[in-house]
Amino acid sequence: MTERDFDEIAALALKHTGIVLGRHKANMVYGRIARRLRQTGYRNFADYLEYLKDNFRDESTNFINLITTNLTSFYRESHHFDFLRDTVIPELKKKSDKKVRIWSSGCSIGQEAYTIAFTLAEAHMASAFDVKILATDLDSNVVSTGAEGVYPADSLMSVPDDAVEKFFEKNRTGNQVRVKKSIRDLVHFKRLNLLEGWPMKGKFDVIFCRNVVIYFNRETQKTLFNRYADYLPVGGYLIIGHSESLNGLTDRFKSLGNTIYQKIY
Template sequence: MNVHVAGKPLLGDDKEFLMTERDFDEIADLALKHTGIVLGRHKANMVYGRIARRLRQLKYSTFADYLEYLREHFSEESTNFINLITTNLTSFYREPHHFDFLNETVIPELKRKTDKKIRIWSSGCSIGQEAYTIAFTMAEAHLAASYDLKILATDLDSNVVQTGSEGIYPADNLMSVPDEVVEKYFERSRDGNQVRVKKSMRDLVHFKRLNLLESWPMKGKFDVIFCRNVVIYFNRDTQKTLFNRYADYLPTGGYLIIGHSESLNGLTDRFKSVGNTVYQKVY
């Protein structure tokens, strides 16, 4: 175990653990290499807060101790490290204009498909609330029962993928969900503190762990891809690569929906803007 502290202290004078600039830079390098996420020094407090939880579990006293352990046991520890670094902010019906666009523009087009096959991908799905909102929207438009509908939900963090597949959430997560949707598609626990998405909706969503920087095993194309508030953590070169890969997985005319703070400007010319952070593939 490290006993020598190397590098200028970055955080630690008023905190439980010491994190030096060298520690942070090594964490940032590992995050970039294995997740594509760019961590600037302004994220030091966020990184500290997340990895400090792991230091307590392992009973280490400095970030240098943890990094030494990580170097020596990376194959075993990498999943924990990645889960700590990734961000998982989500909610039901987040950015509701996207679901309005689904209802008003996309769903009428999907209903005209002759093969009745609908495929939607929630990329960077976090704990699954986006994917389930898509499922509710499709069900309300009568596309769940009468069409071959499948929703793929993927995330880098194995913990949130597991949470999503279980479909169990605190009851206060339903604040943004219409009452009629709650009534149709959720079951409440006996004490009322938790809810679970009903099996009919869980069966529509297939959760898988996926690192967007690695190969994608999916064979067919998707009618719609949601990739909201994911690429903001990547550098521009990675963003260009990802958006062009998404285009490869959409038919001409298919839709890519991104986050409120994101844009395709200057990154790819394979899409045209058709709404507020909604893009349609042109080639």
């Protein structure tokens, strides 16, 4: 892979996904695109890039899936779920319309969205309210994995024992477990490119966008955070990753600490 090849890959990634690929990502990009070369039979990156540019509509899903990074776990950054349990859920229980809408944006393989569902189920929200959790990601492969709800057994190390018993299938086979259907039914997985149009009509009570904007430049971050504000009511919550901040990007939120923000207008 030449520098020119990498620059073309980075330009395509930025144009179609908003993801910024710095040169320090060259080895990662090489390893991932090389796998696609072997699958398609192309001998070098230049030939594959010509094919990609001429057939982007057909090849875009494979290309995007290769360059996206998916790192997640159950109860990751657990203080966010403590906030959901201790602050947000008591407020949601006062809603007169009995509707709860939460969006896991950049959901990866679904562990964040399911942890949200676990937290709501622990508070008996699923039985008393109309609960819908939207889980979206750019990568169609991880969206499919999330919808299946099947995970390696060792991924449960961060899940409390009582939650394992409540929310996962007991008839485990091999080294895998599956989220119970009652929880899977609360979460709706969809592929979504955050740079494109959003088909959702209503607003969300809470939006999780954790460890997503770190891959975008500041202009894209500004646009994205203001779009999120449009999808929240005043008083709604936006939760971002531990290394992220809204500082200097939007004034439509106030910080509550621990990368939790509340919409003010």
